[in-house]
Amino acid sequence: MKKKLCFLMIFVLLLSLFPILGLADTPTIQPVKILFNNMPIDKEKSSSIIVNGRTMVSSEFFSDNFGAEVKWEPITQTIIIQGKNVNIKLIIGKKEVVINGENRLIDVEPLLMFDKKMVPLKFVSEALGAQVKWNDETEKVEVITSNVLQKTTSEYNLLRVLAEQTAKFALKTLGNKGDFMVLTNAGYAIIDNKSTSPCLDGITSVIGCTSGNGNLLEIHTADSKPLWFFFYEKNSGNGIFIEMDGIKVARYLNGNIKLNDVKKDPSSFFKIVDKENIASDNLLANPDAWNQKIQKKVFDGYEFAIVTIANIASKGAPAGLIKSALFHDHLCPGVTSGYIIANYLKKEFPLRSPSESYYILAVPPWCKEDALQVILNTTPGKGGMAVIPMNDNNKKNLKPDAQNLAGIYFRYDSVTKKGDGVVLSFDFSKAQGLSGINMNKGFPWESRLKLDIWLLNYLEKPQFFINVIKSFELKPGEVPTDYAQPGVNPLVKLDLIK
């Protein structure tokens, strides 16, 4: 409503303005959708209108997006746009323009709209070296700058177009309207030694999903895995899984299949196409039906990954938990327990100075470690974590109060050479008791999905599941890695076994 009123005001203003400017034609006033280097431009932020068939944008568009310097001289009503090696002077109400000292003519004169100086998008963008075109299908103006243009003849463009066509196919199948989310391993999958990252831009340009908006989710897979996409419409729960034929894509990247063939029929590049409704309510209402689909590997084995991540992401799970799930490649209660432990550490065992850091002894390790690495950046590669597996026999030997052992957490100050630690437990049986979800009942995916959803309400309540088995100080001269040396049993050192 506010927006409508705003445009009405602009319309009235322009109507009153045009007689002064001597324009006979009534301008079409409508907002224009703009894609700048494949990214949608915020409509609220950038004013854009059509005047006599030309898209006009406020001069700020060029400082915001091109990084040009924009100046305004009120006395002469002149707008000066300074780009790299380009100087453009435009005057309100005048068709004469000066580019690097040379006079040129434009067909629609710049105008004032409130305090905004509206200038022709195409003319100024092209003067700054960009390409501008109208896309009939998407009804958007596309602006591509020269540095991006240079890439478009390469495999970047081939992969981008392939993803664009795939996204269009998916939209057609799902019905064009809705609130979309895309899950993919593009960027991780490698085809013929080439990164599949350009596909991400293709998806964005067609559907508008971006990682910043949290609706373009990159799922970690091994680089040897086939490239796949899952297009999900959040309101209906409908989604379509598309896996690419890697051999065919490689032939296309090598020039053996033409770009036009992709544009004609992208589906000839698909190895698997499968449309399903994966809304959690729907799956849990009829678990047998979905279990049969899992057995058939309708999403080539990514059923659990896709179902859990798509569902918790559309339920508004926090970004850190989603990031952890993407790294882990699915969301299970194990990952959530790691996220909850990270929250616990931040609250109850926080780092107290910039020289202090965490060191995690993952004993016994489980899916939680992946969340801890994402949230706390305690990667083994940087010396933030060591992993010690425990077999059933070892677990049996734990003292009764250490039964739910969930790791040993150190903080160590590299300057003062002091450190301390906590041994934590995580009580999954309490989670099962509180939620009434029995992990041994139903299909494994079923109870895990249920608990994933239930735990979303307990992410900030670590006190429900976490207990401190033991707190301790490091002895003078001792460092956390002393507890993870070959031949050292940290459980003996900390008196945790019988």
Ligand SMILES: [Zn+2]
């Ligand atoms: Zn897991």
